[in-house]
Structures are given as C-alpha cells and as structure tokens.
Amino acid sequence: MPERMRKHAVLLPLELICMAVLLLPFSLGGTACSVWGTNVVRISGSTTLLPLVQEGADRFMDMYSDKTVLVQGGGSSVGIAQVKEGIVDIANSSRELKPEEDDGKLVDHPIALDVIVIVVHPGVSVNDLDVEQVKDIFTGRVTNWSEVGGADAPILVVVRDRASGTREMFDKEALEDEDVVGSAIESNSNGIVRETVAATPNSIGYISIGYVSESIKPLSYDGVIATSDNALNGTYTLSRYLHMFSYGEPTGSAREFIDYMLSEEFQLGVVAQEYIPVIGIEDE
Amino acid sequence: MAREKYIKMLLMACASLSFLAILLIFLFIFQESLPAITRIGIPNLFSAAWNPDKGQYGMLAFLIGTLLSTLGGLLIGAPLGIGTAVFLDQVAPSRMANVIRRGVELLAGIPSVVIGWFGLIILVPFIARITGSAGYGIAAASVVLAVMVLPTITALGAETLRSLPPELKEASVAMGATRWQTIRKVLLPAGKEGILVAVVLGMGRAIGETMAVQMVVGNSSQLTLNPFQPTGTLTSNLVTNMGEAVGNFRAALFAQALVLLILSMILIVSIRFITRKKEA
Numbered sequence: 340m341p342e343r344m345r346k347h348a349v350l351l352p353l354e355l356i357c358m359a360v361l362l363l364p365f366s367l368g369g370t371a372c373s374v375w376g377t378n379v380v381r382i383s384g385s386t387t388l389l390p391l392v393q394e395g396a397d398r399f400m401d402m403y404s405d406k407t408v409l410v411q412g413g414g415s416s417v418g419i420a421q422v423k424e425g426i427v428d429i430a431n432s433s434r435e436l437k438p439e440e441d442d443g444k445l446v447d448h449p450i451a452l453d454v455i456v457i458v459v460h461p462g463v464s465v466n467d468l469d470v471e472q473v474k475d476i477f478t479g480r481v482t483n484w485s486e487v488g489g490a491d492a493p494i495l496v497v498v499r500d501r502a503s504g505t506r507e508m509f510d511k512e513a514l515e516d517e518d519v520v521g522s523a524i525e526s527n528s529n530g531i532v533r534e535t536v537a538a539t540p541n542s543i544g545y546i547s548i549g550y551v552s553e554s555i556k557p558l559s560y561d562g563v564i565a566t567s568d569n570a571l572n573g574t575y576t577l578s579r580y581l582h583m584f585s586y587g588e589p590t591g592s593a594r595e596f597i598d599y600m601l602s603e604e605f606q607l608g609v610v611a612q613e614y615i616p617v618i619g620i621e622d623e
Numbered sequence: 624m625a626r627e628k629y630i631k632m633l634l635m636a637c638a639s640l641s642f643l644a645i646l647l648i649f650l651f652i653f654q655e656s657l658p659a660i661t662r663i664g665i666p667n668l669f670s671a672a673w674n675p676d677k678g679q680y681g682m683l684a685f686l687i688g689t690l691l692s693t694l695g696g697l698l699i700g701a702p703l704g705i706g707t708a709v710f711l712d713q714v715a716p717s718r719m720a721n722v723i724r725r726g727v728e729l730l731a732g733i734p735s736v737v738i739g740w741f742g743l744i745i746l747v748p749f750i751a752r753i754t755g756s757a758g759y760g761i762a763a764a765s766v767v768l769a770v771m772v773l774p775t776i777t778a779l780g781a782e783t784l785r786s787l788p789p790e791l792k793e794a795s796v797a798m799g800a801t802r803w804q805t806i807r808k809v810l811l812p813a814g815k816e817g818i819l820v821a822v823v824l825g826m827g828r829a830i831g832e833t834m835a836v837q838m839v840v841g842n843s844s845q846l847t848l849n850p851f852q853p854t855g856t857l858t859s860n861l862v863t864n865m866g867e868a869v870g871n872f873r874a875a876l877f878a879q880a881l882v883l884l885i886l887s888m889i890l891i892v893s894i895r896f897i898t899r900k901k902e903a
Contacts, residue, residue: 518674521843522847522853524841524853525841525855534743538743538744539757
C-alpha cells in the first residue's frame with residue numbers, strides 16, 4: 340500500500356509537466372503578442388476584410404521591418420468585442436456598430452466602400468429587379484422566374500451565412516429584416532456564392548462588387564446598375580462601408596498602420612481593385 | 624531498472640493525458656451548452672424553426688439532416704463495402720485483391736475536402752440535371768458519405784472474413800455447397816458481429832463528417848425529407864455558423880455539438896454491446 344502511494348505521488352508532477360509541455364505552444368500563442376510590445380499591431384474581426392487587411396499588413400511590414408502586424412478573422416462581432424477587451428488593437432468590421440456595442444469610446448476608421456451586387460446564373464433572362472421583386476424572391480414569396488418576367492423555372496436562392504456582414508447588410512437594406520426563405524442555400528464566402536450561382540441554373544445570389552466575374556450575370560437593382568459612381572452618388576443603395584475600429588484614438592504602430600491603410604498608395608493601388616476607395620469621398 | 628520505471632511512467636502519463644483531453648472536451652462542451660438548456664429551453668432547441676436572429680434555435684432540421692444523410696450514406700456504402708470485402712477475401716485472385724485493397728486504402732487517405740469538392744463540381748450538377756432540382760441536399764451528401772465510409776467498412780469487413788476459421792468454408796464446400804451458398808449461408812452469418820461493427824464504425828465516420836457534407840448539402844435551415852432539397856446537418860450548421868456566434872446563438876451551437884457527441888457515444892456503446900454479446 341505505501342509502495343503504491345509513492346508511485347502516485349511521483350506520477351502526479353510528471354503528468355503536470357507533460358501537460359505543461361503540451362500546452363506551452365498554445366499559451367505562448369496567446370501571450371506572445373503582448374510580450375513583444377509596441378511594435379506589434381494586433382487585428383481581428385471581419386473575414387470580408389481579412390484579405391484586404393492582410394495585404395495591407397504585408398506591405399506595411401515590408402516598409403517597416405521592425406514592426407509586426409498580426410491579422411486574424413473571427414468575424415465582426417468577435418473583433419469588436421476583442422478590441423474593447425484590449426485583446427487586439429484594431430477590430431475589422433464589415434458592418435456599423437450595434438447600439439449595444441457602441442460605448443462611445445470606439446473610433447471609426449472607414450477604409451473602403453463595398454458595393455453588393457445581385458447576381459444570377461448566366462442563363463437567367465432577367466436583367467433588372469426592383470426593390471419589391473428582390474424582397475419577394477429572397478423571402479420566398481416569389482418562387483418562379485416567370486413571376487418577375489423570366490422563363491418558367493423555379494428560382495434558387497443563394498445567400499451568405501448568418502455570421503456574414505454582407506448578409507446582415509443585405510437583409511437589412513434589401514429585405515428590411517424579413518426572414519430569408521428556408522430553402523435558401525447558405526455559403527460561407529463571396530467566392531463560394533459566385534461559384535454556386537455560376538454552377539447552378541436558375542439561381543440568384545449577392546456578392547461584393549470585387550468578386551463579379553464573367554461566370555455570372557450582374558443585375559441592376561431598381562433600374563440602377565451597380566457601379567462605384569452610382570454607389571457614391573447614392574442612387575445605388577446596396578452599399579456599405581468597411582470599418583476599422585480602435586478603442587480610443589489609436590497610437591503608435593496602430594496609428595501608423597491605419598494611416599497606411601488610408602494612404603493614397605494603398606487606397607488607389609489595392610483597395611480600388613475590389614472596393615471603392617474612401618479617400619476620394621472625403622475630398623468631396 | 625530506473626530507466627524501465629521512468630519509461631513506464633512516461634507511457635502512463637501519455638495515456639492519462641489523452642483520457643484527460645477527452646474528459647476536458649466533454650466537460651467543456653457540456654458547460655458551454657448548459658446556458659442553451661437553461662435559457663433557451665429544450666422545446667425551443669428541438670423545434671423545427673432555426674432563426675437565431677429571432678430567438679428560434681431549433682435543431683430538428685439539422686438533426687434529421689444528419690440522421691438521413693448518415694443513413695443514406697450507409698445504404699449505399701455498406702452493401703458496396705461488404706460486397707467489396709467478400710470479393711477481396713473470397714473471390715478475387717490474390718494479386719487482383721492486393722491492387723483493389725491498395726486502392727481502397729488510398730480512398731481512405733483522400734482528405735474529405737477533396738471528396739467534397741469533387742461532389743460539388745461533379746455530383747451536384749449531375750443530380751441537378753437528372754432531377755431538375757438544385758442538386759444540393761441529402762442525396763448528394765449520402766453519395767459523398769458513401770465514398771467516405773467505404774474504406775472503413777471494406778477494410779474491417781475483409782479483416783473479419785479473413786479471421787474466420789478456414790474449417791467453416793472447407794466444411795461447407797465439402798457438403799456440396801456452391802461458393803455463393805457458402806458466402807451467404809455460412810461466412811456472412813459467422814462474421815455477422817464483425818461486419819456489424821464495421822458498419823457502425825463507418826456510421827461514426829459519416830455522422831461526424833463535416834467538410835465534404837457542408838459543401839454539397841446546401842446549408843439551408845429548412846426541415847425536409849426530400850433528398851433533392853437543400854438542407855443542413857448538425858456538423859454543417861456548426862461549421863457554417865461558429866465564426867461569429869455569440870450569446871444564446873453560441874450556446875445553441877454547443878448544444879448541437881453535445882447532441883452530436885451523444886450520438887457518437889451511442890454508437891461506441893452499441894459496438895461494445897455487439898462485441899460483448901458475441902463473447903457471452
């Protein structure tokens with residue numbers, strides 16, 4: 340009996356050591372950023388902004404070799420929650436702040452204007468849908484293309500997942516927060532929506548303007564074509580700003596990074612490829 | 624001697640660590656889904672209405688999607704797998720059996736995302752063309768799952784048949800039974816438990832498969848028994864929504880993870896039950 344007890348006494352610390360060794364990488368991953376100090380900018384949030392901000396981070400780090408920018412996804416809500424907790428310096432958000440999130444200390448830095456385009460499979464003959472028709476189709480009141488001037492074929496609706504800022508904006512602006520039809524296919528990204536719509540006859544979906552390609556057919560919304568000019572002058576209403584939020588005025592490296600994201604070089608060189616730059620807007 | 628003792632302790636530590644990991648995962652999922660049970664309530668959680676924005680967290684559509692796609696995958700995959708196993712062990716010449724066995728093993732090594740992608744660009748358009756639907760749904764998910772459970776069922780099934788005493792077959796053939804009669808009346812019944820275990824293990828793989836299913840099932844939230852209508856499964860709903868879920872939404876997702884965990888635990892227990900009955 341004493342023999343056995345001694346064995347256990349030896350085992351326990353060993354287990355702890357094993358566990359500590361195994362868990363070490365995880366805990367390091369979490370704390371390393373705060374250890375490195377002020378030359379590190381930590382960013383998390385919207386997956387819509389992830390490619391854009393990552394591109395900015397890579398270019399920024401090329402320019403300042405002593406600075407590090409760490410960009411993570413997680414979604415707009417996660418980013419905003421984390422910036423308030425001080426886990427990150429900047430939150431990417433593809434939507435405006437919700438009232439319960441806005442405590443007056445979050446500082447908004449719009450970095451791009453995103454235009455959402457309604458797209459259909461190239462075989463669909465319809466070219467334009469008005470506000471009511473879009474709402475009817477996506478909420479399931481209209482289920483056949485013949486009801487909106489197309490051929491006699493069932494409409495297949497493709498939407499983004501509920502976590503998506505794009506969907507949130509579309510649901511609010513185009514559907515006035517009515518429920519999306521239950522049979523709608525949910526896809527996780529702009530790219531998948533595009534591929535699904537391109538591959539599925541009689542389908543309709545919506546994507547960011549930067550993702551519009553030859554494989555799908557963009558529709559005009561309420562008679563207005565989705566272009567940057569129409570979004571800027573307000574005639575095309577399905578648009579939204581992409582934001583970076585800091586908690587309080589940004590300082591140090593975070594300030595420099597946001598300034599770089601808003602610089603003419605980045606706005607015209609990178610942002611303009613997929614979105615509409617914001618520096619032209621501020622000049623107006 | 625001291626070294627012996629040290630290695631023994633190290634191994635023991637490893638074993639207890641993996642047990643600890645399982646325990647922690649279970650406790651964590653249970654703890655995270657507790658708010659769903661207390662705040663959302665069981666009737667809401669198991670209703671058919673899924674609309675987290677409006678406080679409806681029903682997982683029935685996904686639960687049925689999971690069960691149907693698993694069942695569908697087994698309906699296609701199990702006969703194919705058992706048939707392949709019988710062919711490998713009883714019919715095929717040994718060189719041919721070797722080639723096929725390698726092929727099936729290769730199938731097991733294909734990442735699920737590749738199989739899912741294949742399903743997305745080949746299978747879904749094909750189903751869409753022959754049924755006039757969108758192509759997404761339980762039917763597509765079942766075929767993809769059948770491909771994924773095939774290696775498990777084939778390998779374990781063939782192993783079971785190989786481990787049967789050769790006297791069984793010899794006696795049957797000596798009595799004048801044909802090869803088919805021997806397989807059907809003697810070998811398959813004798814290997815029943817092992818084959819059943821193979822099917823249940825395949826089921827375990829099908830029930831938890833996420834990526835491939837998510838790509839072809841359509842991820843809609845409607846409750847449907849039509850295999851050609853887009854719907855969702857527990858896993859596909861989890862992976863689609865976990866990115867940004869907070870509060871009750873998050874708790875509801877953890878409750879779905881808990882249900883998934885309980886389902887696979889039932890499978891494991893049933894395997895024990897099958898094998899124990901054999902011993903008794």
